[in-house]
Amino acid sequence: MKFKLPFNKKQPLLEKETPKEKESLVRVALTTDHFIQSIKSATNNPADLIIKSIPPNITLIYIDNLVDDQTLNNDIIANLLNNPQETPEAIEMTISIPEIVKSNLLQETVESLVNGSVVIHIDGYPQVLIGNIATRESRALSAPENESQVIGTQVGFNESLTTNISLIRRYIVSPNLCNEKLKIGTRTNTTISLLYMNGIANDQMVNTLRQRITDLYIDELLDSAVLAEMIDDNSLSVFPQMLLTERPDRFCDAILDGKMGVIVDGSSMAIICPQAFTEFFRSQEDQNLRWQIATFLRLLRLAAFFLSVYLTPFYVAAVTFHYEVIPQAFLVPLSESRALVPFPPIFEALLLEFIIELLREAGARLPTKIGQTIGIVGGIVIGTAAVQAGITSNILLIIIALSALASFTSPSYMMGNVIRLIRFPIIILAGFWGFYGIMLAFCFILIHLLRQTSLGAPYMSPFYPPRMKDMRDSLIRMPIPLTAKRTSLTRPKDKNKFEPEPVKPEKS
Amino acid sequence: MNKLRRYFIVLIPFAFLYGCIQTNILDKVGLTTLVGYDVGTEHKMATTAVIREVNPEFQSKVEVLTTENDTSKGNRMEANRKLSKKIMVGQMRVVLFGEDLAKDDLRYYIDTNLENASVNNGIYMAVVEGKTAPLLKYEYKNIEDIGQHIFRLIEQNVKQEYMISATLHQIAHDYYSVGKDLAMPIIKRDGELVELSGVALFKGGKMVSSLSARDSFYVRIVRDTFKVGLYEAVLEKEDVSSQILQKSTNKITIAFDAIHSKREMKLVNAATPEFDLDINIRSRVLEVYPDINLGDPKSVKILEKAIEKKMSKEIVRIIAHSQEVESDIFGFGEKYRSVVRHSNLTKDKWHEMYKNMKVNVKVKFVILRDGVFE
Numbered sequence: 107m108k109f110k111l112p113f114n115k116k117q118p119l120l121e122k123e124t125p126k127e128k129e130s131l132v133r134v135a136l137t138t139d140h141f142i143q144s145i146k147s148a149t150n151n152p153a154d155l156i157i158k159s160i161p162p163n164i165t166l167i168y169i170d171n172l173v174d175d176q177t178l179n180n181d182i183i184a185n186l187l188n189n190p191q192e193t194p195e196a197i198e199m200t201i202s203i204p205e206i207v208k209s210n211l212l213q214e215t216v217e218s219l220v221n222g223s224v225v226i227h228i229d230g231y232p233q234v235l236i237g238n239i240a241t242r243e244s245r246a247l248s249a250p251e252n253e254s255q256v257i258g259t260q261v262g263f264n265e266s267l268t269t270n271i272s273l274i275r276r277y278i279v280s281p282n283l284c285n286e287k288l289k290i291g292t293r294t295n296t297t298i299s300l301l302y303m304n305g306i307a308n309d310q311m312v313n314t315l316r317q318r319i320t321d322l323y324i325d326e327l328l329d330s331a332v333l334a335e336m337i338d339d340n341s342l343s344v345f346p347q348m349l350l351t352e353r354p355d356r357f358c359d360a361i362l363d364g365k366m367g368v369i370v371d372g373s374s375m376a377i378i379c380p381q382a383f384t385e386f387f388r389s390q391e392d393q394n395l396r397w398q399i400a401t402f403l404r405l406l407r408l409a410a411f412f413l414s415v416y417l418t419p420f421y422v423a424a425v426t427f428h429y430e431v432i433p434q435a436f437l438v439p440l441s442e443s444r445a446l447v448p449f450p451p452i453f454e455a456l457l458l459e460f461i462i463e464l465l466r467e468a469g470a471r472l473p474t475k476i477g478q479t480i481g482i483v484g485g486i487v488i489g490t491a492a493v494q495a496g497i498t499s500n501i502l503l504i505i506i507a508l509s510a511l512a513s514f515t516s517p518s519y520m521m522g523n524v525i526r527l528i529r530f531p532i533i534i535l536a537g538f539w540g541f542y543g544i545m546l547a548f549c550f551i552l553i554h555l556l557r558q559t560s561l562g563a564p565y566m567s568p569f570y571p572p573r574m575k576d577m578r579d580s581l582i583r584m585p586i587p588l589t590a591k592r593t594s595l596t597r598p599k600d601k602n603k604f605e606p607e608p609v610k611p612e613k614s
Numbered sequence: 615m616n617k618l619r620r621y622f623i624v625l626i627p628f629a630f631l632y633g634c635i636q637t638n639i640l641d642k643v644g645l646t647t648l649v650g651y652d653v654g655t656e657h658k659m660a661t662t663a664v665i666r667e668v669n670p671e672f673q674s675k676v677e678v679l680t681t682e683n684d685t686s687k688g689n690r691m692e693a694n695r696k697l698s699k700k701i702m703v704g705q706m707r708v709v710l711f712g713e714d715l716a717k718d719d720l721r722y723y724i725d726t727n728l729e730n731a732s733v734n735n736g737i738y739m740a741v742v743e744g745k746t747a748p749l750l751k752y753e754y755k756n757i758e759d760i761g762q763h764i765f766r767l768i769e770q771n772v773k774q775e776y777m778i779s780a781t782l783h784q785i786a787h788d789y790y791s792v793g794k795d796l797a798m799p800i801i802k803r804d805g806e807l808v809e810l811s812g813v814a815l816f817k818g819g820k821m822v823s824s825l826s827a828r829d830s831f832y833v834r835i836v837r838d839t840f841k842v843g844l845y846e847a848v849l850e851k852e853d854v855s856s857q858i859l860q861k862s863t864n865k866i867t868i869a870f871d872a873i874h875s876k877r878e879m880k881l882v883n884a885a886t887p888e889f890d891l892d893i894n895i896r897s898r899v900l901e902v903y904p905d906i907n908l909g910d911p912k913s914v915k916i917l918e919k920a921i922e923k924k925m926s927k928e929i930v931r932i933i934a935h936s937q938e939v940e941s942d943i944f945g946f947g948e949k950y951r952s953v954v955r956h957s958n959l960t961k962d963k964w965h966e967m968y969k970n971m972k973v974n975v976k977v978k979f980v981i982l983r984d985g986v987f988e
Contacts, residue, residue, distance in 0.1 A: 424640075425639060425640045426637050426638070426639055426640075427635075427637060427638055428638075429638050429640050429643060429645065429702065429704055429705060430704035430705060430732060430734070432640070432705070434705070434707065434762070434765070437645065437666075437705060438666070438668075440640060441640050441641050441645075441666075441668040442668055444640055444641040444668075445641050445668045445669065447641075450637070450639060451639060451640075539635070540635075
């Protein structure tokens with residue numbers, strides 16, 4: 107049985123679309139007065155709507171601050187004043203801006219108006235000229251803060267779609283980079299771009315992804331994270347099945363691997379899919395380091411994942427039920443540190459985990475200026491004081507701190523959050539059922555992971571189904587000559603990245 | 615969603631019901647680290663348990679309790695009545711037996727401990743000279759936790775290969791296999807210390823004799839391979855040829871550690887039975903007193919010969935002693951059983967045969983290194 111959220115289902119509301127069709131067929135009025143009236147009523151007469159008349163019969167309509175003032179003044183108004191024209195064709199020749207179209211539909215006119223175009227109406231003609239001179243106000247490119255790395259490019263996506271795509275085009279200089287524009291959100295009309303490499307990406311996957319996006323019937327889309335959740339294979343799972351990244355180099359690497367990318371206008375995170383579970387523990391930095399070091403780091407992250415999820419439950423289970431497994435040398439320090447604690451271990455562990463999570467959440471929400479205080483409060487006041495007051499034991503404090511630290515090593519923040527969350531049910535199970543509970547949770551999670559897919563591709567690949575060749579670049583990273591094949595997760599049309607060369611040419 | 619609700623209805627009782635299993639929270643249990651069994655009055659079992667308790671008031675303390683009852687579980691219940699914490703045996707590391715008890719029969723004790731799922735099969739077993747209670751109850755000046763101390767004492771000596779290893783697993787194996795008998799270390803109190811004083815030989819479940827601690831080296835060499843052990847041998851005048859012996863002394867003491875030893879047991883005659891026992895030892899000489907010029911290959915050869923002679927003499931003596939008391943701690947019977955088909959060997963039958971067994975001991979001793987100080 108597969109759970110699906112209602113908005114994932116296809117909901118073509120036909121009766122709603124019919125009046126819309128009619129509306130979009132309304133034509134532009136002939137006279138200026140009528141035209142202004144129709145525009146005003148269509149846009150609900152906003153305060154920033156500016157209507158400018160230029161003799162003899164030209165009217166400019168635009169929304170303040172959405173258009174570039176300089177272009178408007180220098181290239182449009184100045185030109186119109188200097189060479190008064192009377193026909194749309196002549197005006198189109200006069201104005202020296204790159205994007206200018208003619209239209210006779212009111213709906214289209216209004217849409218471009220709110221998009222940052224200037225509408226030029228000539229009295230007596232049933233059509234308008236639409237010049238796109240929208241301002242692109244966006245943050246300057248900066249280092250990706252959530253995915254920082256020591257070695258590698260220090261540039262991240264920003265909130266502008268065009269900037270982001272230009273960033274990608276700088277990395278992949280190829281005509282085969284496909285860029286499909288889609289619009290979703292009945293109210294926000296958000297532009298999103300679907301990017302993939304023609305000749306590498308699997309057509310079926312591209313079609314699936316495109317269909318999933320176009321099938322969405324929602325009124326707003328403000329961030330790519332929302333989109334990722336909606337087009338996931340299983341929206342009810344805690345595990346994300348699509349990667350969100352703000353690194354253009356990581357994005358391009360995935361695209362070149364045959365994956366698909368989605369960029370949403372106004373969001374600084376790009377979606378990459380399909381994505382396997384192990385790939386969430388990769389960092390782009392791994393490609394920039396020597397393979398031995400990269401392998402070590404990947405294994406370290408995997409160990410950190412297990413440590414973070416299972417260390418606290420293990421402590422709880424061992425102290426609550428299985429005192430037999432505690433090594434003899436550890437027995438006395440452990441029982442002495444627990445002697446003063448009045449709570450059962452499960453409560454003690456949940457309390458401390460709760461405190462850590464509180465600190466973490468507070469640290470994330472506070473302004474950076476006050477953020478440092480949290481470190482002091484957390485480290486000194488709560489840590490030391492809790493032990494001295496006899497609420498928790500020293501050893502548990504170390505364990506919890508270690509598992510919190512380990513959960514930060516996940517390169518994907520989304521996956522880090524999952525690690526943060528799934529610890530709690532396991533602690534509770536460990537506190538009730540001991541090691542049996544931990545094993546139960548482990549099996550449950552494993553089975554759940556095995557059942558997941560990402561855009562139809564198996565989530566636990568390359569382990570299940572076992573794909574030996576793909577293992578060379580999964581938990582470990584073999585030297586580049588050995589990883590010439592693209593991962594079969596994406597079913598790429600072109601399987602080889604390059605012609606694999608022998609590692610030691612003189613021997614073969 | 616209806617299906618989902620049904621799942622929940624099934625799952626929730628599970629969670630609550632399983633939540634009812636008994637917890638053993640570490641600081642709420644008294645951990646028995648060592649148990650000593652003695653013969654009590656009126657055929658009862660006297661149990662002395664070393665229990666570690668952790669209390670907020672005085673960090674941790676060790677309680678030594680002696681109780682008498684018919685069964686070991688009864689003893690545990692009686693001890694429970696005297697303590698503030700539930701007594702658990704999952705952390706037990708050593709089981710000691712009083713000498714009287716060992717001479718009676720250990721079968722019952724091996725069985726109970728083997729059957730108890732919470733008792734580790736790796737626990738050490740040993741025999742105490744005299745009774746266990748006084749050994750455990752004595753207030754040693756420098757030993758805080760007698761339970762841990764004895765465990766570390768035995769463990770350390772077993773790891774160093776000074777003493778034979780007798781874990782519950784090995785004891786049970788030897789006890790239930792036809793053709794091998796138990797051997798356990800013997801410990802005793804020596805002033806303010808506890809000492810490993812020898813090896814106890816068993817016939818079936820009964821202790822029949824003992825060997826000195828020095829002999830445990832030879833027992834180990836014959837029983838299994840030897841890798842790290844250190845040994846000191848005294849060569850008498852008659853063993854050593856006069857060429858290397860200085861006039862004034864009449865014995866040479868030599869300390870060596872075996873780098874590697876290998877023993878091979880071969881049945882040459884099933885009727886008697888007769889065994890060939892070949893022992894190969896490669897070793898490193900650490901100390902020789904009085905000094906002998908080991909730079910001379912000739913004297914090294916002579917020394918090797920002397921040690922071989924001495925060792926085979928000792929091994930023959932020990933095997934003869936074990937034959938006398940009918941305790942086959944070396945496992946000749948197992949070899950016999952594995953080689954002779956349809957032998958239908960039983961413990962009693964083998965003990966009869968063991969008495970008349972003949973062993974040809976051949977020791978090959980090689981000095982690989984003799985120190986770097988020359």
